[in-house]
Amino acid sequence: MSRSDPALHRIAALVGNPNSGKSALFNALTGARQKIANYAGVTVERKAGRLALPGGGSIELLDLPGSYSLDAASPDEEVTRKVVHGEFAGEAIPEVLIVVLDAANLEQHLVFAQEVLELGHPTVVALNMVDLAERDGLTLDPAALSEALGVPVIPTVAVRRKGITELAAAIAEAKSHADEALHSRWRLTQPERRLSAKHMARGAILSKSTRHTVENGIDRTLLNPWVGPVILFAILFVIFQAVFAWATPFADALEGVVGSFTGFVTDTVPPGLVRDFLTEGVLAGVGSVVVFLPQIVILFFFILLMEASGYMARAAFLMDRLMAGVGLSGKSFIPLLSSFACAIPGIMATRSISDPKDRLTTILIAPLMTCSARLPVYAVIIAAFIPPDSVAPGVGLQGLVLFALYVAGIVGAMVVALVLRGTVTKGAASGFIMELPRYQLPRIKDLAIGLWQRAWVFLRRAGTIIFVATIALWVLLSFPKAEPGESQMDSSIAGHVATGLAVVLEPIGFNRQISLALIPAMAAREVAVSALATTYAVDTDDEDLAAQAVTERIAADWSLPTALAFLAWFVFAPQCLSTIAVTRRETNGWKWPAFMVGYLFVLAYVFAGITYWSAVALGL
Numbered sequence: 163m164s165r166s167d168p169a170l171h172r173i174a175a176l177v178g179n180p181n182s183g184k185s186a187l188f189n190a191l192t193g194a195r196q197k198i199a200n201y202a203g204v205t206v207e208r209k210a211g212r213l214a215l216p217g218g219g220s221i222e223l224l225d226l227p228g229s230y231s232l233d234a235a236s237p238d239e240e241v242t243r244k245v246v247h248g249e250f251a252g253e254a255i256p257e258v259l260i261v262v263l264d265a266a267n268l269e270q271h272l273v274f275a276q277e278v279l280e281l282g283h284p285t286v287v288a289l290n291m292v293d294l295a296e297r298d299g300l301t302l303d304p305a306a307l308s309e310a311l312g313v314p315v316i317p318t319v320a321v322r323r324k325g326i327t328e329l330a331a332a333i334a335e336a337k338s339h340a341d342e343a344l345h346s347r348w349r350l351t352q353p354e355r356r357l358s359a360k361h362m363a364r365g366a367i368l369s370k371s372t373r374h375t376v377e378n379g380i381d382r383t384l385l386n387p388w389v390g391p392v393i394l395f396a397i398l399f400v401i402f403q404a405v406f407a408w409a410t411p412f413a414d415a416l417e418g419v420v421g422s423f424t425g426f427v428t429d430t431v432p433p434g435l436v437r438d439f440l441t442e443g444v445l446a447g448v449g450s451v452v453v454f455l456p457q458i459v460i461l462f463f464f465i466l467l468m469e470a471s472g473y474m475a476r477a478a479f480l481m482d483r484l485m486a487g488v489g490l491s492g493k494s495f496i497p498l499l500s501s502f503a504c505a506i507p508g509i510m511a512t513r514s515i516s517d518p519k520d521r522l523t524t525i526l527i528a529p530l531m532t533c534s535a536r537l538p539v540y541a542v543i544i545a546a547f548i549p550p551d552s553v554a555p556g557v558g559l560q561g562l563v564l565f566a567l568y569v570a571g572i573v574g575a576m577v578v579a580l581v582l583r584g585t586v587t588k589g590a591a592s593g594f595i596m597e598l599p600r601y602q603l604p605r606i607k608d609l610a611i612g613l614w615q616r617a618w619v620f621l622r623r624a625g626t627i628i629f630v631a632t633i634a635l636w637v638l639l640s641f642p643k644a645e646p647g648e649s650q651m652d653s654s655i656a657g658h659v660a661t662g663l664a665v666v667l668e669p670i671g672f673n674r675q676i677s678l679a680l681i682p683a684m685a686a687r688e689v690a691v692s693a694l695a696t697t698y699a700v701d702t703d704d705e706d707l708a709a710q711a712v713t714e715r716i717a718a719d720w721s722l723p724t725a726l727a728f729l730a731w732f733v734f735a736p737q738c739l740s741t742i743a744v745t746r747r748e749t750n751g752w753k754w755p756a757f758m759v760g761y762l763f764v765l766a767y768v769f770a771g772i773t774y775w776s777a778v779a780l781g782l
């Protein structure tokens with residue numbers, strides 16, 4: 163299709179990275195004269211408007227979706243590529259391209275700008291958001307940039323209509339050259355574009371404030387390919403140490419409170435069903451979960467701190483390389499990171515991943531990230547079996563084991579991703595460019611609100627889903643009542659179920675208490691802890707023994723290989739129904755949730771088994 167085909171409209175198009183301000187410029191240039199339709203065959207919006215040119219005449223202006231590259235990755239980018247190449251039927255090649263740059267992120271935005279310029283169309287560059295660049299302490303030199311790019315560069319502030327007239331004039335000027343022959347430029351490779359973007363950005367920046375220089379210096383260290391990951395690893399290590407070291411006094415205090423409640427109920431309520439319900443069901447069960455509140459709060463304190471300070475985006479940037487190694491992009495990092503809180507928001511966050519196979523892979527591995535519901539389970543076993551020793555000054559063994567469990571989940575996820583990308587979700591990895599926010603001192607108030615919200619979510623779970631699941635288990639454990647001389651556990655309904663399950667679970671070292679705890683834990687993982695507490699409380703007639711914390715009962719009752727196998731199980735097992743439900747919703751069917759549950763159970767069983775038998779063989 164020829165550019166001078168008179169049957170077609172003469173058009174100009176706004177292109178640029180996402181969030182550079184294309185739509186804002188589009189609105190400023192066209193005012194209310196807009197038409198919104200869809201591109202043929204795709205759901206991407208075609209936003210067009212009429213731009214009156216200074217000196218008479220007008221041209222149709224297109225607002226294209228943001229893209230990072232003309233090698234289309236997402237449906238949005240595909241539209242941009244087709245439009246600038248004139249591949250859409252009934253759509254002319256744009257006579258003028260307006261490349262929109264974010265002046266505050268110049269280096270990054272210049273990469274795509276060069277790719278557009280290589281097409282050789284008449285082009286104008288809008289250096290947008292100069293107000294934000296100034297706020298960041300950057301003074302830019304549009305003339306130098308224009309020299310380097312070989313096209314006019316117009317500084318603009320779209321939201322304040324600054325530079326709009328100048329931009330329209332430059333578009334009119336470029337349009338008058340539109341009938342000259344195309345002359346494509348030398349094509350660069352992506353790394354070459356990056357390098358020259360760096361030089362051009364440097365040349366266009368006249369001065370920087372000290373703040374900008376300091377931040378760049380910090381980034382040079384934190385984002386250094388060798389030093390950066392070491393620092394990230396060290397930070398995570400400190401976090402997991404703190405989860406144990408700082409929480410202990412608070413957890414002990416909470417345990418004391420639960421203990422005195424139990425004492426109070428035992429003293430005041432006459433023996434019988436009501437007392438058993440309160441002590442064995444409510445206090446032993448729900449109380450055993452609530453004592454983990456300090457650890458949850460400490461973990462989220464650090465996560466919120468990393469988010470608010472701007473470090474989290476840097477961590478994602480560092481992870482991008484690692485992710486590329488297993489066939490995923492850095493885009494998967496944020497969903498996977500959210501999964502450390504809970505897989506449900508994590509899986510929902512995968513909607514931002516454009517490549518469907520990337521997205522599916524990310525959904526399938528999200529449950530392997532250690533969600534906060536697993537923390538109580540890990541913590542209770544670690545407290546029971548791992549002595550609170552120091553392996554080095556300031557390095558506690560318990561924190562180290564917890565750290566190892568988190569790492570095991572991550573490594574597991576990466577290996578699974580690698581396997582999936584080579585088999586069920588085969589395909590090439592897509593590229594990823596991310597904007598790094600500025601560093602900020604976190605505000606105490608925001609942190610406090612964030613922590614309060616997390617703590618409240620946890621307590622609400624304890625009061626609802628965990629409470630209900632624990633009480634249901636208590637009922638199943640308490641009836642029918644045992645004959646004198648029989649154990650309550652053996653005669654109860656739950657006991658019979660456990661005996662049935664033991665056939666499958668005994669080979670991997672699980673005892674009957676564990677078999678029983680795993681079923682209600684499908685509702686929420688923390689229930690495993692409350693279920694164990696209730697099971698042990700029901701299973702004894704000895705008041706003193708019943709009042710003991712679940713940690714002590716487990717320490718006395720389980721072998722170390724069993725405890726380790728239980729931990730290994732929880733690293734992999736798909737232990738919560740809500741995750742399965744959200745996977746069904748996000749993948750539109752039962753196929754992928756079924757696949758996910760299947761592979762996770764197999765991994766959990768195999769790894770728990772391997773752990774158990776290795777530990778037994780080592781004589782632990």
Ligand SMILES: Nc1nc2c(ncn2[C@@H]2O[C@H](COP(=O)(O)OP(=O)(O)OP(=O)(O)O)[C@@H](O)[C@H]2O)c(=O)[nH]1
Nearest residue numbers: 180181182183184185186227228290291319320321
């Ligand atoms: N301060 C400032 N903000 C701007 C400027 N131009 C745009 N913005 C804001 O930047 C944000 C992104 O602008 P959009 O116009 O939506 O960006 P876009 O390039 O169309 O983004 P996509 O359509 O996602 O590719 C909006 O919140 C705008 O209000 C500017 O010159 N200065």
Ligand SMILES: [Mg+2]
Nearest residue numbers: 184185227228
């Ligand atoms: Mg837009």
